[in-house]
Amino acid sequence: MTRLFNDPAAFADEALEGFTAAHRRWVRSVTGGVVRAAGTPRGQVAVVIGGGSGHYPAFSGLVGRGLAHGAAVGNVFASPSARQIRSVARAAHAGAGVLLMYGNYAGDVLHFGQAAERLAGEGVDVRTFAVTDDISSAGPADTAQRRGIAGDLPVFKAAAAAAEEGLPLDEVLAVAAHANARTRSFGIAFSGCTLPGAGEPLFTVPEGRMAVGLGIHGEPGIGEEAVPTADEAARLLVGTLLKELPDGVSTPEGARAAVVLNGLGSVKYEELFVVYRTVAALLAEAGVEIVDPEVGELVTSFDMAGVSLTLTWLDDRLERLWRAPADTPAHRKGALGADETPTRTGAADDDSDDTPVPAASAASREAAATVLTALRAVADTVDRHAEELGRIDAVAGDGDHGIGMRRGSTAARRAAADALALGAGAGTLLTRAADAWADRAGGTSGALWGTVLRALGTALGDDDAPTAARVAAGVTEASAGVRRLGGAEVGDKTMVDVLVPFADTLAAAVTDGTPLTDAWDRAAHAAETAAAATAGLLPRKGRARPHAEKSLGTPDAGAHSLALITRAVHAVLRNDH
Known part of the structure; x- marks a missing residue:
């Protein structure tokens, strides 16, 4: 259990602040995360990594010479927002381009992709890469669907070491892809993790049992087994990974591998060493030469009791990159030469929105006040149902939907109030609320709700009083935008299952006068019906997909929260007339 915190909503920010204060030799704070204290050497590709808080030393602890040039840090178990990622990347950029690296989670894919688009629009040469090492999250035929866990470290390290050698951006990207293709991980856990402020863990494991193949956010594993001895755990981890060798490794005999035995939070170092003694022996029996093993906490999950094993099958180039020196707060290897003269490369650390509020008509400003009332109702509704949304999400996901929605809706309400005080019209108020929601919530829901509010803001504008037709058009565009961004369609058991019928029903009713x-x-009723119907669907997208059968009989959390919000907004509209 996480016991030491102040305001749970401020935990990630305060943890990052303390981390930076403790490690000024390596890092400095920028909006959205940290970058190397001395900056990126001019002309060197900047490798910027990132993900949610709660996994230390991933991601901020891996910033330093020989490893990452910067890390974008999101809220607890939520991806950083596109704005945060862009800010860190701009601060790390030194003229040779940026490689954005992250674990393969829907929220990270969305936000890092959006950040890359914005950076490219500013003239920055940028690429993205998602690590996919967890063999339990998808089969060998679907490796692109796998999530990233402790294999992040060797893949990040390979790319960063290639950048240190002065390779151009596309070659650094190719190294990352090669390292990822030869990296496999598998994990087990004996108890779940408890987020700051939560009264119970995200998931539980029956007494005397362990979860096999679970995710680092508490996503359910692929099964349960009796709690093993240390030697039995080692045999399970090694045996499972040796059953799936990557292309180019036909037999383990004579192969070389970087080995990472990772503690997930509550398994202590002495326990890890007991397990590792058998891991090393089993790999030696299989003919595997172990290269520079790492035993310790590399990618954690708060207080989760569990371990994972990662094997990166090396060739000459990958071995050189794995052995290359590194000096970061949490990962040090070899000896580096004298540091270059500190230089602050990249853009200035200023990603604040100081754009003046555009002029708006009186009618639009009046409508903006109604929009703010609606956003307050949304935030209140989410707050009342946050625990329920978390319980629904935990059935087959990671249980953080309520937390993320609360952060996002609260931030949107505050941004909207600030915008209204500055005289904003309805369109500007909504777009500022959209940015705040995406920025504060992070994760998949943050990106999607940012898209929804921005589409509405664009449709309403600041010039005239909103009409029913313009509202319906904005909702229709929001529906299309969410499908483009997230890739989901009706039937995939996501918020799209509610958003599409809501948008279609609203448009049809408005067209009829x-x-x-x-x-x-009428549209809210359609949304409520559709949300309830998601209980009968099997998920085909997101973190729940690998455990589809677990969610049968339970509605989708994102669909349910959207239905609640549509009804809350209707109450505001009814009271306004």
């Missing part, structure tokens, strides 16, 4: 309040009521 129904007043907005009544049209919204």
